[in-house]
Amino acid sequence: MIGIFMNNSGKEGGRVQAGQIPILRVDADTIPRAYEQAIREVWEKGISIRTEYDRPEDPPSRDATVVIVVQEPFAQPRFHRSFADGLGGLAEYVMEVVHGAHDYWVKPLEEILKGTESKDTRWTYTYHGRLFEYRVEDLVIDQIDAMINKLAATGYTRRAQAITWNPKLDPPTEDPPCLQRVWGRLCEDEEGGYVFNMNTHWRSRDLFKAWFENVIAITTLMRTIAEEIGKKINSPVRVGRYADISDSLHIYGSYFREIEGDPEKGIKSFFDKLESRTFEERTWHSDFVKSHFIDDGLGKGLKPMLEREMEMPEDVRQAIARELRSMEQDDYIV
Amino acid sequence: MAIYEQIADEVVKGQADAVKELVNQAISEEISAEDVLNNGLVAGMNVVSKKFKNNEFFIPEVLVSARAMTAGLEILNPLLAEANVKSKGKIVIGTVKGDLHDIGKNIVGMMLQGAGYEIVDLGADVPKEKFIEFTQKEDANVVGLSALLTTTMIYMQEVIQGLKDAGLRDKVKVIIGGAPVTQAYADQIEADGYAPDAASAIDLAKDLLD
Numbered sequence: 001m002i003g004i005f006m007n008n009s010g011k012e013g014g015r016v017q018a019g020q021i022p023i024l025r026v027d028a029d030t031i032p033r034a035y036e037q038a039i040r041e042v043w044e045k046g047i048s049i050r051t052e053y054d055r056p057e058d059p060p061s062r063d064a065t066v067v068i069v070v071q072e073p074f075a076q077p078r079f080h081r082s083f084a085d086g087l088g089g090l091a092e093y094v095m096e097v098v099h100g101a102h103d104y105w106v107k108p109l110e111e112i113l114k115g116t117e118s119k120d121t122r123w124t125y126t127y128h129g130r131l132f133e134y135r136v137e138d139l140v141i142d143q144i145d146a147m148i149n150k151l152a153a154t155g156y157t158r159r160a161q162a163i164t165w166n167p168k169l170d171p172p173t174e175d176p177p178c179l180q181r182v183w184g185r186l187c188e189d190e191e192g193g194y195v196f197n198m199n200t201h202w203r204s205r206d207l208f209k210a211w212f213e214n215v216i217a218i219t220t221l222m223r224t225i226a227e228e229i230g231k232k233i234n235s236p237v238r239v240g241r242y243a244d245i246s247d248s249l250h251i252y253g254s255y256f257r258e259i260e261g262d263p264e265k266g267i268k269s270f271f272d273k274l275e276s277r278t279f280e281e282r283t284w285h286s287d288f289v290k291s292h293f294i295d296d297g298l299g300k301g302l303k304p305m306l307e308r309e310m311e312m313p314e315d316v317r318q319a320i321a322r323e324l325r326s327m328e329q330d331d332y333i334v
Numbered sequence: 335m336a337i338y339e340q341i342a343d344e345v346v347k348g349q350a351d352a353v354k355e356l357v358n359q360a361i362s363e364e365i366s367a368e369d370v371l372n373n374g375l376v377a378g379m380n381v382v383s384k385k386f387k388n389n390e391f392f393i394p395e396v397l398v399s400a401r402a403m404t405a406g407l408e409i410l411n412p413l414l415a416e417a418n419v420k421s422k423g424k425i426v427i428g429t430v431k432g433d434l435h436d437i438g439k440n441i442v443g444m445m446l447q448g449a450g451y452e453i454v455d456l457g458a459d460v461p462k463e464k465f466i467e468f469t470q471k472e473d474a475n476v477v478g479l480s481a482l483l484t485t486t487m488i489y490m491q492e493v494i495q496g497l498k499d500a501g502l503r504d505k506v507k508v509i510i511g512g513a514p515v516t517q518a519y520a521d522q523i524e525a526d527g528y529a530p531d532a533a534s535a536i537d538l539a540k541d542l543l544d
Contacts, residue, residue: 086394
């Protein structure tokens, strides 16, 4: 075990020496608030530990087991401005998770089975592929449809879940899925209306550069599930609180320069950047984001995606075109 | 506030519609397209570039500003061509074959465009033949290669070899970047330069072309 753990710089204390991974909890009203609080928590209280992705010169990552609760995933402002893509790219990622826009980028099974020996650089999985088309021997199972049916029949069931992990395909690959499980349940509010609560469980998670985009996509899926249950039970189902549970939520060592800044060179730390602006100035409302989701003017977004990705299967293309039409309506919230 | 400053300010704020309106106003006031470009759009993107370098701007904000700049540029382009205004240099850019990641490449392209270079973006998963074809066709000064994976960055060497075989290597500078790429790797494959981030890519292009 020598060499795995390292002390946090400048900190004394028992966490690392005791060999215990901290368990942190973040509770926020909106997604951007949750994102900022989680970064502060993991940065201040996480342990330092190596990851398989570190380059030799990188310091160890800051890491913790973290439970994050977002009370109102579609409350505004819904978008933080800190993520590693543009708004058009984020829109395409949402289409990838919710509609399977990039399932056709997954390599054939025989290549996946070669593990790290495979020279094929296409992907080994997508979340949509695993959730909507999970393969067990000769069966292909739409787990999200099963969740919807289960919850429509018995809203209080504890059995509505979808998994991603494939014990045959995933251990040998270099890049196995981070999301492991989606679980949901219906509750009633004070007026007797239905509320869909959803939990997601993640094996590992890049907090600084992936968490926010993951959550925008997965809460869009959450809303889709709620709407589909509503159609089946002929009653509206409201999106409730979203709980996000990561075994390892981390800030990679390679990001520390960006987090810490370099005052001598006039480079701000991430936290100074946050503090130098109001919350409004470091977030965006869905109204602003929507036109960028449709077309960001730089070749990304739903319209350019449909024009660019001609190999996308027709049913997926139609689903994205429907999403685009909905997005063009005034009351649609991205 | 002078109209140039207003244009630059709206570029920084990422307000594409306001930029379009102000650029049209400037043109109607018979201000030259070149002046609107350099003192308005490029000046605005210079501020964005500096803020990004100093960790004051987030990545999506850079792209929102780039969209605003592009909106203005679309109006100016025919006028610039008419006036025979030359860019600082032409850069063919793409993510190499086998690699579908394009965020870093897009940011670098946008920031270079904002610094006054003409960008020919070939997209992601680009084979060497396409780099060679466009280097020749566009008479490019620089080829920018991007890769996010250790498994795909090795293709950069093939592109450089392809440019050599096509007799283009002496006519064009090759710059590389991406998460797994290092200066040592750039030296190993005989690239002309390596940029660890988007802001450095601008400095690198300036050093190589000026």
